[in-house]
Each structure stands twice: as structure tokens, then as C-alpha cells.
Amino acid sequence: MTPSGFPADLLAPPDPIALPLPPPAYPEGPDVRVLRGAVYALRDGTRPLELDLWLPPEGGPEPAPLVVLLHGGGWRKGMRGDLGPRLRGGRPGPPARLARAGLAVACPAYRLSGEAVHPAQLDDVTAALAWLRARAPELGVDPGRTVLWGESAGGHLAALAALTVPGTRGCVTWYAPTDLAALAADHAPGRYDPADPGTFEALMLGAPPAEAPERARAASPVAHVTPSAPPFLIMHGTADTRVPAAQGRRLAEALRAAGVRADLRPVEGADHLWAGIADEAVEECFTTSLAFVQEVVALWTRPPGLL
Numbered sequence: 001m002t003p004s005g006f007p008a009d010l011l012a013p014p015d016p017i018a019l020p021l022p023p024p025a026y027p028e029g030p031d032v033r034v035l036r037g038a039v040y041a042l043r044d045g046t047r048p049l050e051l052d053l054w055l056p057p058e059g060g061p062e063p064a065p066l067v068v069l070l071h072g073g074g075w076r077k078g079m080r081g082d083l084g085p086r087l088r089g090g091r092p093g094p095p096a097r098l099a100r101a102g103l104a105v106a107c108p109a110y111r112l113s114g115e116a117v118h119p120a121q122l123d124d125v126t127a128a129l130a131w132l133r134a135r136a137p138e139l140g141v142d143p144g145r146t147v148l149w150g151e152s153a154g155g156h157l158a159a160l161a162a163l164t165v166p167g168t169r170g171c172v173t174w175y176a177p178t179d180l181a182a183l184a185a186d187h188a189p190g191r192y193d194p195a196d197p198g199t200f201e202a203l204m205l206g207a208p209p210a211e212a213p214e215r216a217r218a219a220s221p222v223a224h225v226t227p228s229a230p231p232f233l234i235m236h237g238t239a240d241t242r243v244p245a246a247q248g249r250r251l252a253e254a255l256r257a258a259g260v261r262a263d264l265r266p267v268e269g270a271d272h273l274w275a276g277i278a279d280e281a282v283e284e285c286f287t288t289s290l291a292f293v294q295e296v297v298a299l300w301t302r303p304p305g306l307l
Contacts, residue, residue: 040131051108065297072152074200081107117206159221170296237270
């Protein structure tokens with residue numbers, strides 16, 4: 001018995017893998033099922049961590065490939081399933097569009113920097129991937145064909161997870177920071193202070209990059225590149241004033257040096273969040289990314305009898 005008088009097993013949190021799935025809804029029509037608020041992790045001292053699932057119609061010939069969308073917001077704020085303000089108002093939204101293309105889509109929340117510092121955010125993405133693998137049979141998804149896709153801070157987390165969690169088939173990053181120790185060098189002179197404790201990076205790390213260089217390096221995707229990394233599509237605006245385009249180039253160069261496919265696509269004239277370019281150019285960013293996902297999940301043939 002615990003000091004409260006209750007048996008310890010009654011006070012233990014439930015196992016998210018055993019919790020019932022949320023009931024499906026059909027906000028985008030009968031061809032897309034949405035399961036909102038599935039709990040994938042329960043951690044002491046914080047809210048339950050949830051994800052939304054957008055699933056193609058049931059009864060397909062095989063389990064659907066899986067895309068994990070990670071929202072941005074400087075690791076400080078954000079909404080699950082969001083791919084930035086330029087795509088926020090469209091209907092159908094990005095998750096529904098991907099589901100209609102035959103892809104299962106998971107949109108996890110993760111702890112923000114006001115709740116916990118690195119590596120908490122990566123730990124949460126890793127936990128979401130483990131939950132998705134465990135629940136794959138009942139969801140009808142193929143965890144062996146998982147692609148991570150994120151924008152800004154979500155792109156940073158997508159890259160980190162793709163480089164540290166085995167089994168990912170590909171990664172898409174939009175204007176993501178990839179080398180936190182080099183941000184000051186990549187910015188225009190005087191624009192970024194690596195000793196400032198108030199930057200998004202400092203709040204996520206728990207210290208300014210200049211004061212915690214080893215921590216900044218450990219939180220940088222470029223530090224985790226190996227020859228076993230999956231293929232990457234790296235899209236970055238040439239006029240990005242928040243995360244310089246050199247950050248995308250650094251990741252592409254590290255991947256290519258390791259012999260890994262890295263498709264670097266500069267987006268001419270685009271600032272952060274795809275500001276400053278036409279709607280048609282933003283749409284091209286989305287369709288280019290979708291085509292990359294479809295290509296890399298088709299590269300792997302599942303052995304007979306293996307989910």
C-alpha cells in the first residue's frame with residue numbers, strides 16, 4: 001500500500017498503448033477518418049501528450065504509409081497539424097490532403113520549452129513514433145514506411161528524430177535550424193546574439209548556445225548525420241531572416257558527405273514561414289514535398305507477411 005492508502009497499481013497511470021482509440025470523425029468528408037486526441041504518452045508533472053490521426057479510407061489493399069507532421073513555433077508555441085500560416089486557412093488542410101493521397105498522417109503535440117528543455121521535445125517525438133508502431137495493426141498503417149515532415153522548429157525535430165530513431169524512410173524539413181552553434185555565423189552581423197538567454201534556441205536548450213556549446217551541438221541535426229540516415233528533402237527560403245538559408249545548406253552538405261541523398265531546394269525570395277512569395281509558390285512547396293514522400297515510401301517493398 002502507498003502512504004495514501006491506495007494500492008500502487010491503482011495509482012499508476014494507464015499505459016497509452018492500451019487506451020481505447022478516440023472515435024473517428026469525418027470533418028473532411030467520408031474519405032478521411034480523423035481520430036483526435038489519442039494519448040501517446042503520460043509523463044509526470046505535465047499534461048497528457050496527444051496526437052491527431054488522419055487516416056485514408058479503410059479497406060485498402062495494404063497498410064498505409066505514415067507521415068508524421070511536426071508543427072513549428074520556436075519550440076515555444078504551436079498547434080498540432082499546423083504547417084505554418086501560409087497553409088493554415090486552406091480547406092482541405094494539409095493533413096486531409098495527405099490522407100486523400102493515400103497516406104496516414106499523425107500530428108503529435110510535444111512539450112514546449114516553457115514546460116521542459118531539450119531533449120524533452122525529441123523524447124516526445126520518439127515516444128509518438130513508438131506508440132504508432134505499437135498501434136499500427138489496429139490503425140492500418142505501415143510503420144516501416146514512415147516519413148517525418150516539419151516546419152521551422154518542427155523541421156528541426158523531424159530531422160533530429162529521422163537521424164536518431166531507426167526505421168524512418170525519409171524526412172522533409174521546411175526552413176529548419178540544423179546547426180544551433182552556427183546560427184550567429186549564418187546570420188547577418190549583429191542580427192543574432194548566441195549569448196542572449198531570451199532566444200527561442202536558448203529557451204529550448206535551457207541556456208544560450210554560447211554558454212552551452214556541447215548542449216547546442218547535441219541538439220543540432222548536423223551532429224547526428226551518419227551513412228545510415230534516410231533521404232532528406234530540405235526546402236529553405238533564400239531570404240529567410242529568422243533561420244538563414246545557410247542552415248539548410250549545412251545539413252545538406254553533412255548528409256552528402258556521408259553519402260546520403262539530400263535534395264536541397266532553395267525557394268527564391270522566400271522569408272521564414274514562406275513569407276514574401278506567391279500562393280502558387282507555397283503550393284509548389286507542398287506538392288514538391290508530397291511527391292518526395294510518395295517517392296521514398298514507394299522505394300521500400302514490404303516482405304510478405306511483415307506488417
